[in-house]
Amino acid sequence: xxxxxxxxxxxxxxxxxxxxxxxxxxxxxxxxxxxxxxxxxxxxxxxxxxxxxxxxxxxxxxxxxxxxxxxxxxxxxxxxxxxxxxxxxxxxxxxxxxxxxxxxxxxxxxxxxxxxxxxxxxxxx
Amino acid sequence: xxxxxxxxxxxxxxxxxxxxxxxxxxxxxxxxxxxxxxxxxxxxxxxxxxxxxxxxxxxxxxxxxxxxxxxxxxxxxxxxxxxxxxxxxxxxxxxxxxxxxxxxxxxxxxxxxxxxxxxxxxxxxxxxxxxxxxxxxxxxxxxxxxxxxxxxxxxxxxxxxxxxxxxxxxxxxxxxxxxxxxxxxxxxxxxxxxxxxxxxxxxxxxxxxxxxxxxxxxxxxxxxxxxxxxxxxxxxxxxxxxxxxxxxxxxxxxxxxxxxxxxxxxxxxxxxxxxxxxxxxxxxxxxxxxxxxxxxxxxxxxxxxxxxxxxxxxxxxxxxxxxxxxxxxxxxxxxxxxxxxxxxxxxxxxxxxxxxxxxxxxxxxxxxxxxxxxxxxxxxxxxxxxxxxxxxxxxxxxxxxxxxxxxxxxxxxxxxxxxxxxxxxxxxxxxxxxxxxxxxxxxxxxxxxxxxxxxxxxxxxxxxxxxxxxxxxxxxxx
Numbered sequence: 001x002x003x004x005x006x007x008x009x010x011x012x013x014x015x016x017x018x019x020x021x022x023x024x025x026x027x028x029x030x031x032x033x034x035x036x037x038x039x040x041x042x043x044x045x046x047x048x049x050x051x052x053x054x055x056x057x058x059x060x061x062x063x064x065x066x067x068x069x070x071x072x073x074x075x076x077x078x079x080x081x082x083x084x085x086x087x088x089x090x091x092x093x094x095x096x097x098x099x100x101x102x103x104x105x106x107x108x109x110x111x112x113x114x115x116x117x118x119x120x121x122x123x124x125x
Numbered sequence: 126x127x128x129x130x131x132x133x134x135x136x137x138x139x140x141x142x143x144x145x146x147x148x149x150x151x152x153x154x155x156x157x158x159x160x161x162x163x164x165x166x167x168x169x170x171x172x173x174x175x176x177x178x179x180x181x182x183x184x185x186x187x188x189x190x191x192x193x194x195x196x197x198x199x200x201x202x203x204x205x206x207x208x209x210x211x212x213x214x215x216x217x218x219x220x221x222x223x224x225x226x227x228x229x230x231x232x233x234x235x236x237x238x239x240x241x242x243x244x245x246x247x248x249x250x251x252x253x254x255x256x257x258x259x260x261x262x263x264x265x266x267x268x269x270x271x272x273x274x275x276x277x278x279x280x281x282x283x284x285x286x287x288x289x290x291x292x293x294x295x296x297x298x299x300x301x302x303x304x305x306x307x308x309x310x311x312x313x314x315x316x317x318x319x320x321x322x323x324x325x326x327x328x329x330x331x332x333x334x335x336x337x338x339x340x341x342x343x344x345x346x347x348x349x350x351x352x353x354x355x356x357x358x359x360x361x362x363x364x365x366x367x368x369x370x371x372x373x374x375x376x377x378x379x380x381x382x383x384x385x386x387x388x389x390x391x392x393x394x395x396x397x398x399x400x401x402x403x404x405x406x407x408x409x410x411x412x413x414x415x416x417x418x419x420x421x422x423x424x425x426x427x428x429x430x431x432x433x434x435x436x437x438x439x440x441x442x443x444x445x446x447x448x449x450x451x452x453x454x455x456x457x458x459x460x461x462x463x464x465x466x467x468x469x470x471x472x473x474x475x476x477x478x479x480x481x482x483x484x485x486x487x488x489x490x491x492x493x494x495x496x497x498x499x500x501x502x503x504x505x506x507x508x509x510x511x512x513x514x515x516x517x518x519x520x521x522x523x524x525x526x527x528x529x530x531x532x533x534x535x536x537x538x539x540x541x542x543x544x545x546x547x548x549x550x551x552x553x554x555x556x557x558x559x560x561x562x563x564x565x566x567x568x569x570x571x572x573x574x575x576x577x578x579x580x581x582x583x584x585x586x587x588x589x590x591x592x593x594x595x596x597x598x599x600x601x602x603x
Contacts, residue, residue, distance in 0.1 A: 039591035062587040063530050065290070088592065 001095045008117035011069045014095065015111060022077050023105050024098040025070065027059070030121050032094045036061040038087040043079045043099060050074055050100070052107045057099055059090070068099060071111060077103040126182070129175055130598045133165035139172070163600050182581040184525055186395075190551050192477075194496045194528035194540025195289065195337065197367045197389035197470075201450075205392060208453035209446045219441040223428055230426035233442065236452040237420065243455075243463065244363075244383050245376020246406030251443035252416045256364060258438065259384025259403030260295035260331070262416065265435045266382055266407055267329045267358045268299060269414040273433060279328040279357065283319065287312040287338065287532045289364060292331045301328055311489050312338030312534065314348050323355035333362040334378065335369070335494035337532040337540075339474065349379025358382065358411075366390045367544065368471055368495035371464035382407045391451035402447040418442075469545035470495040473552060477543055480556045484563045488535040496542035498535050499527075505537050510566035510573045512537040517584065518562040520577040524555055 007015045012031035016024040032038070040060035050056040055067035056076075078101040083089055089097040112120060151157070167175070185191070191198040208214075213228050223230065237249045253259040264282065271279045282296035285308045293303040306318040313336060330352045335341045342348065349359045361375035361383035367390045375383045387402040388395040395401070407415065416438045417430025442448075458466060471494055478487065478497040488498035501512045516526035516539065528540040543552055566573050577583060 037588040039588060060591075062591055064533055 003095065004114045006095070006114060007071075007111035008114065008120075009069065009071045009109060009111060010120065013069060013071060015071055016098070018101070021103075023072055023074070023102045025056075025068075025100055025102065026098045027068065027090055027094055028117070029094045032091050035059060035066060036063055038090050041083045041087045041090070041099070043081075043084065044076050046076055046079060048076045050076060050102060052109050059087070070102070071109040072102055072105045073107040074102040074105040077101045126178060128598055129165045129167065129172075130163070130600070132171065132175060133167060135166055137166045137168045137171065139167070139169050189523045189525065190543070190547055190555050191525040192527050192541045192543050192547075192555065193525060194339075194498070194542040195364055195531065196395065196528065197364075197386070197495075197542060197544055198395055198525075199367070199389075199392055199544040200546035201392050201394050202454065202457065204457060205450035205453045209449045214446060214449055223426065227424070227426060229445070230420050230428070231424065232449060232452060233445070234420045234426055236448050236455075239452070239455050240385060240404065241406055243370060243374065244361075244366075244385065244406045245374030245380075246383060247409040248412040248415060248419065249404050249406040250415045250419060250438075251402065251404045251445070251448050252437065252439040253384065253403040253405055254439055254444055255388070255401035256362075256384060256386045256403045257291040257295055259386075259405045260291055260360070260362065261298055262403075262405045262435075262438050263360050263382040263384055263407070264295055264299035264301065264329075264331075265438075266405070266411045266414045267360065268301070269433065269435050270358065270411055271328055273414070276356075278326055281326045282328055282360075283322050283330045283352070283357075285312075285314055285332065285336075287336055287534050288331060289333065289337065289362060292362060296331065308336070308534065310534075311340050312336040312532065313340060313342045314344065316344060316347060316351070319348060319351055323351055323357060325356065327352065327355045327357035329358040329360055329381075331360045331362060332380075333365045334375075335365045335496075337365075338489050338498050338535070339365075339368075339493040339496040339540075340489060341369070341494055345378045353379065364389065365495065368467060370467045371460075372467050376408065382411055387447055387451040392454045393447045393450040400444045400447060402444045402451070404443070404448070466545045467495070470543075473543040473545060473547060474541070476549075477541060477552055477556060481541075481559055484560050488538065495544070496540060498532065499539040499541065500535050501537035501539060504563070504566060508566050508570040508573075510570050512539050514573040514576065515539065515559075515562050515566070518565075518573060518576040519555075519558060520580040522558045524558055 008028065012028045014026050014028050018024060038059050038061050042058045044056050050070040052071060052073045054070060056070045057068040058065050059068060080098050083097060186198050186200055217226055217229060233251065241247060241249055253262045280302050281304050282301040283304045283306055284292045284296065286305050287308045296303050304322050306322050307315055309315055334345055352359050358381040359379055361380035363383055363385040366385060370390055382405065384403050384405045387393045393402060413431050413433045414435050415431045416436060417434045418428035419431060421427045421429045474493055474495050474497055478493055485499045486503055488500045501515065505511050512529050516529050519526050530538055531540055532538065
């Protein structure tokens with residue numbers, strides 16, 4: 001996947017616009033490294049509403065449980081159920097392991113480009 | 126070491142039953158088990174050795190210093206055990222008539238009276254079996270209070286982000302929506318954020334004071350007032366009561382409901398050896414909703430269920446003998462001893478904090494209450510040695526690690542709570558080991574990732590354990 005095509009949030013999610021106008025949301029490589037080995041993922045249901053800036057899922061590592069925030073308001077079109085049995089996919093290939101796909105996206109948070117996100121992470125670390 | 130099932134040898138038996146002296150009746154054939162029951166077969170000697178060996182691989186307060194922050198692992202005085210073993214307390218049955226257990230009811234009433242005095246509450250239930258169970262019960266009281274007044278719109282519980290993880294979990298279990306508010310770097314409540322969060326949908330606030338960073342929130346009266354003025358109630362998580370027990374009272378801070386951890390503050394056994402006890406005290410306005418039965422009267426005592434009780438949260442009277450242990454502790458220490466325990470708990474934490482400040486960064490500088498949080502972020506950046514490595518290193522010197530990676534607002538956190546029951550000599554030894562580990566972290570950081578070397582087990586594969594847990598023994602053959 002071309003990371004330059006993705007947009008990024010300050011809370012370390014990536015967002016990908018799909019051909020049919022949906023948005024896929026996942027966790028960045030930086031996020032998975034900070035979280036450590038994930039052992040459990042809690043995802044919303046198809047049809048659930050998500051709101052910009054609000055948590056829609058949580059991921060659990062040996063250390064802690066962390067919220068995953070939605071950068072957009074919309075409706076969950078699909079969830080990546082594969083992750084429920086194999087949360088390690090987020091660690092192994094974070095940019096393949098999308099968590100949810102959102103349709104009818106309305107309000108959006110301001111998102112960063114790959115370059116902006118790179119700088120953002122550098123300043124944070 | 127082998128599981129007891131793996132040690133099993135066919136024919137090693139422990140048959141103590143005499144031959145049956147009544148006619149034997151059998152169940153119908155279709156109800157009988159067709160396969161043999163897979164029970165381990167061992168002699169008494171083998172069983173005894175197995176469990177003695179297991180005991181040798183555990184670590185408890187009886188083995189050494191156990192400075193587990195937020196858990197108050199204080200020594201469990203033996204006099205508590207003597208009291209709890211008295212036949213008047215043990216040779217009874219929960220279904221006995223009230224008239225035949227007046228002594229037990231008196232003990233429960235006395236424990237309630239003393240703990241209410243200590244917390245500034247009016248009534249108490251002993252049913253909850255531990256802290257989180259107490260939280261859940263307390264939240265159900267808050268819910269019942271609002272709904273009884275016909276106010277069904279109060280669905281939100283406010284929890285600071287420095288709170289114990291059980292707080293939002295309990296609120297969620299009780300059917301509330303959790304509103305997390307940011308705390309300042311000192312873990313204290315941000316008053317502006319709180320004011321913005323409260324409203325007509327606020328059911329209540331959950332708080333520990335002192336907070337998880339070990340600081341007493343000086344704005345506590347303002348905080349509880351803001352919640353009260355919005356129509357909500359204040360819940361006090363008693364996890365950190367040891368810092369202030371007998372000195373200030375949650376009831377006087379503006380709290381309406383509180384849970385205590387008898388297995389922390391009141392010296393009853395903690396952890397796997399429990400069982401625990403998480404009594405919930407409340408102000409008079411919530412008393413009618415308490416789980417039943419409660420002990421009523423001044424003698425003779427009666428058992429009654431409050432008028433609008435939320436129902437039982439556990440069978441009968443909770444873990445009764447744990448309450449007896451706590452009562453023995455309170456009566457042993459008395460009115461002077463209890464505040465002294467808090468003073469020494471705070472003094473000990475400050476002594477260790479001051480000494481360790483020379484080698485380690487602290488999350489919050491200055492004086493603390495009964496515990497303090499070290500921040501090893503800088504050490505990790507410079508050497509790669511993490512809070513986990515230091516914690517594992519302590520094991521080789523027979524010291525239980527402090528609480529790790531909590532509170533979540535502090536990176537690479539180690540949270541130390543020595544309690545009042547450790548001597549200066551023990552604390553000095555712990556400080557010495559901490560210093561030794563810091564020096565080693567700088568000198569040979571790589572070696573630190575290998576620790577512990579001498580413990581019963583080395584580093585456990587926590588990830589595989591969490592991803593693919595083995596929860597029971599699987600026999601190889603049927």
